[in-house]
Amino acid sequence: MTQTTTNSPFRPALANVPTYKAGKQPAAAPGLTPYKLSSNELCLQPLPGVLESAAEPFNPANYPDPSANALISVLADYLQVPSDHLIVGAGGSEMLTAISHITLEAGTEVVYPSPSFELYAQAAALNGATQKPVGLTNEFKHDLTAMADAITDRTRLVLLCSPNNPTGPTISKSEFDDFMTRIPSDVLVVLDEAYWEFITDPAAVNGLAALNDYDNLVLVRTLSKAHGLAGLRIGYAVAKPHIISQVRKALIPFSVTAPSQKAAIASIDRVDEVLERAQTVAEVRDQFVAELRGQGWNIPDAQANFVWLPLGDLSTAFEDACVAQSLAVRNLNDGVRISIGEPEAMERTLQVAAEFRKQHYPTA
Numbered sequence: 001m002t003q004t005t006t007n008s009p010f011r012p013a014l015a016n017v018p019t020y021k022a023g024k025q026p027a028a029a030p031g032l033t034p035y036k037l038s039s040n041e042l043c044l045q046p047l048p049g050v051l052e053s054a055a056e057p058f059n060p061a062n063y064p065d066p067s068a069n070a071l072i073s074v075l076a077d078y079l080q081v082p083s084d085h086l087i088v089g090a091g092g093s094e095m096l097t098a099i100s101h102i103t104l105e106a107g108t109e110v111v112y113p114s115p116s117f118e119l120y121a122q123a124a125a126l127n128g129a130t131q132k133p134v135g136l137t138n139e140f141k142h143d144l145t146a147m148a149d150a151i152t153d154r155t156r157l158v159l160l161c162s163p164n165n166p167t168g169p170t171i172s173k174s175e176f177d178d179f180m181t182r183i184p185s186d187v188l189v190v191l192d193e194a195y196w197e198f199i200t201d202p203a204a205v206n207g208l209a210a211l212n213d214y215d216n217l218v219l220v221r222t223l224s225k226a227h228g229l230a231g232l233r234i235g236y237a238v239a240k241p242h243i244i245s246q247v248r249k250a251l252i253p254f255s256v257t258a259p260s261q262k263a264a265i266a267s268i269d270r271v272d273e274v275l276e277r278a279q280t281v282a283e284v285r286d287q288f289v290a291e292l293r294g295q296g297w298n299i300p301d302a303q304a305n306f307v308w309l310p311l312g313d314l315s316t317a318f319e320d321a322c323v324a325q326s327l328a329v330r331n332l333n334d335g336v337r338i339s340i341g342e343p344e345a346m347e348r349t350l351q352v353a354a355e356f357r358k359q360h361y362p363t364a
């Protein structure tokens with residue numbers, strides 16, 4: 001009797017799953033303070049009280065509150081939404097993978113911008129879905145017309161990222177509304193707002209307000225960026241209860257630890273200061289962008305805590321020039337993403353950029 005043998009216990013879909021590549025650590029260089037500008041982490045200390053709250057005594061033999069009730073109620077208060085519109089998990093990443101799990105499988109399609117957050121492709125591939133990455137416009141914005149055109153009757157999920165990681169521009173409210181009118185109500189739309197606190201463009205879509213208009217919309221947010229808590233792994237989603245109750249089925253139970261829940265509560269309690277600090281980072285960003293443009297670089301609108309240099313084939317050469325100066329940046333092949341860091345880090349990056357232009361763009 002013949003048996004079909006596969007030589008592996010693993011699902012065929014795994015062959016197409018890229019491994020997530022995290023931002024590198026800076027290399028040591030003599031006499032230079034190393035700076036990590038490769039993961040969009042906040043360059044400021046946590047707010048007073050946040051670490052203290054995380055360090056409050058707790059019994060590590062016990063599981064944390066699985067529904068994070070205290071955190072949910074603080075978030076509900078702050079966002080002015082009912083508790084059943086909210087769910088928390090181990091970072092926005094857990095939200096994005098859970099949403100992919102509840103919508104995607106072989107035979108379904110997902111539409112997302114490219115380049116954008118690498119996890120979108122990874123989560124889609126893991127679920128065996130057909131991926132429809134849609135290139136950005138020449139201003140490095142979502143091409144929402146092409147994205148709407150890419151939707152078929154097999155599309156279950158559309159991912160939007162505003163501001164877009166790694167390029168920086170937001171989606172405007174009018175662009176978003178025009179897009180949503182073209183999206184069938186049985187397609188789930190994710191608006192990834194990991195960096196919303198850094199936005200200064202008043203025309204940008206406000207996800208929370210948009211939730212009132214669209215029942216198929218889900219916001220993904222995180223405390224990893226503006227709150228400076230990436231190491232504690234806390235993110236959340238906001239949507240109508242019929243979506244939230246499905247997301248819950250795909251989350252890992254107890255994924256947010258008790259210290260993380262405590263730290264998140266303390267940070268949300270001081271959210272006004274979080275927002276003020278995000279605006280301070282935005283000012284440094286705007287100054288950095290202005291200086292780069294002054295050097296002759298074509299920099300897209302930067303609305304988060306990072307800046308995109310569309311270097312094309314020169315991306316690796318630029319990354320190497322940064323490495324030599326003990327600066328870790330993110331080389332994504334089409335370009336290099338630089339997170340906003342300490343003043344000295346920005347100053348040194350500007351020097352690298354100026355020198356790089358002299359060498360590689362001599363006529364410019």
Ligand SMILES: *Cc1c(COP(=O)(O)O)cnc(C)c1O
Pocket residue numbers: 040090091092093094117161165192194221222223224225230233234235
């Ligand atoms: C950082 C980031 C997230 C969430 O990261 P977590 O640390 O898992 O919360 C989500 N989306 C984008 C676009 C990001 O850059």
